[in-house]
Amino acid sequence: MNRKWLCVLLALCMAAAFLAGCGGNGSDTAQDQGSAAEGAGDAASAEGTAGAEGAGGGSAEKDVVFKFAFGQPLDGSDGRGYQYFAQCLEEESGGSVKLELYPASSLFSNSEILDALMNGTADIGHVTVSYMSPVIKELTPLELPGMYDPGRYMDFAYDLRDPIDAICNGYGLKILTCLVSCKMNFASVDSMIAGSPDMAGKNIRVSGVWIGKAVEAWGGNPATITLADVPTALERKTVDAVYGGCNTVIAPFKLYEMADNISFTSMQENLGFISMNLDSWNALSENQQKAMKRAINSWAVFTEQLMLDDEKNFRKALADNGNAVYDLTDAENEALRERSLALLDEAIAIAGPKGQELAEICESIRAKHGQPYTPGVIPEGYAE
Numbered sequence: 001m002n003r004k005w006l007c008v009l010l011a012l013c014m015a016a017a018f019l020a021g022c023g024g025n026g027s028d029t030a031q032d033q034g035s036a037a038e039g040a041g042d043a044a045s046a047e048g049t050a051g052a053e054g055a056g057g058g059s060a061e062k063d064v065v066f067k068f069a070f071g072q073p074l075d076g077s078d079g080r081g082y083q084y085f086a087q088c089l090e091e092e093s094g095g096s097v098k099l100e101l102y103p104a105s106s107l108f109s110n111s112e113i114l115d116a117l118m119n120g121t122a123d124i125g126h127v128t129v130s131y132m133s134p135v136i137k138e139l140t141p142l143e144l145p146g147m148y149d150p151g152r153y154m155d156f157a158y159d160l161r162d163p164i165d166a167i168c169n170g171y172g173l174k175i176l177t178c179l180v181s182c183k184m185n186f187a188s189v190d191s192m193i194a195g196s197p198d199m200a201g202k203n204i205r206v207s208g209v210w211i212g213k214a215v216e217a218w219g220g221n222p223a224t225i226t227l228a229d230v231p232t233a234l235e236r237k238t239v240d241a242v243y244g245g246c247n248t249v250i251a252p253f254k255l256y257e258m259a260d261n262i263s264f265t266s267m268q269e270n271l272g273f274i275s276m277n278l279d280s281w282n283a284l285s286e287n288q289q290k291a292m293k294r295a296i297n298s299w300a301v302f303t304e305q306l307m308l309d310d311e312k313n314f315r316k317a318l319a320d321n322g323n324a325v326y327d328l329t330d331a332e333n334e335a336l337r338e339r340s341l342a343l344l345d346e347a348i349a350i351a352g353p354k355g356q357e358l359a360e361i362c363e364s365i366r367a368k369h370g371q372p373y374t375p376g377v378i379p380e381g382y383a384e
Helices: 002-053 077-092 110-119 137-143 153-169 209-218 227-235 246-250 278-282 286-321 330-341 344-366
Strands: 064-069 097-102 124-128 173-178 183-188 203-206 221-224 241-245 261-268 272-277 324-327
Touching: 077 097, 077 246, 077 286, 097 286, 110 124, 110 272, 137 153, 137 209, 137 344, 153 173, 153 286, 153 344, 173 278, 173 286, 183 246, 203 209, 209 221, 209 330, 241 246, 246 286, 261 330, 272 278, 286 324
Parallel strands: 064 097, 064 124, 203 221, 203 241, 261 324
Antiparallel strands: 124 272, 173 272, 183 241, 183 261
């Protein structure tokens, strides 16, 4: 009997344990399902955050290495500026965005960079208006010498950047910034060029169609020669002079060693940009895009001062080399500017309404000539 009741009690205990176990499993399962749902919610929230952070490019943040192509030498003003930009970008992005620099046309030549950016075989590049305007005709007026004061970099760079960017987006490009513009020089083999009379009959190397039209209006014969061939052209006197930026052409390519006479104008050099393939830009997260903008601002401050310092060093190099040096007077500069800007209506007819808008911005910048200007100050509203 005792054995019988013992068996019954054991069976009851096992049944109770089974029922309790089933109830416990159901509760744990519900709790697990709730935790899973919460986890799924967290995952969705995290995905949403990543998507928001990548809102500019529509993707989560990924480490990227961009190819940066430019035609200038690495030890010139532009090249040193781009080394600084690469360093700033890596620091600002926490190492998630890096640049591989390809200087001196080692990846693409100046004439090839625009196509490379548009088709995505280069991510970032130094590209100038003279190579862009045959394709992006809205930019045509910006080619003309005298369109703005190169000494007011922060004015023209930030006033022009966003309107130009809006235009270039339609061509698959993102404009990160306008380049710092140094003064334009005439580097002449036989005699000093101080104005139109001095250009009569001279073959003068230029960097674009509309700069060539301006040189024609000044009385010279424009010649288009790639930068790499310019030193040889001067040595052989295929050209009599070169019209180019003091820090970006004449100094880094040491053209003053072949041309004894160097004159400084107040004209801006061929406007250029740090431009990017639009798809590459959109692939960046929002945080990476902000890092890019901060790095650009740091580069702008650094490079503006670098250009000022390099002009001083260039003038010293000219003195050491024994070159004859001349600074055009205000009246001589204005005479050249008037002849150049007489071509503006023709350029606007090609550029259309958006080109007209850019010309009006340039006119507002020219109106500031003579007003106080402090280098290295990012305009209000552009600091990231």
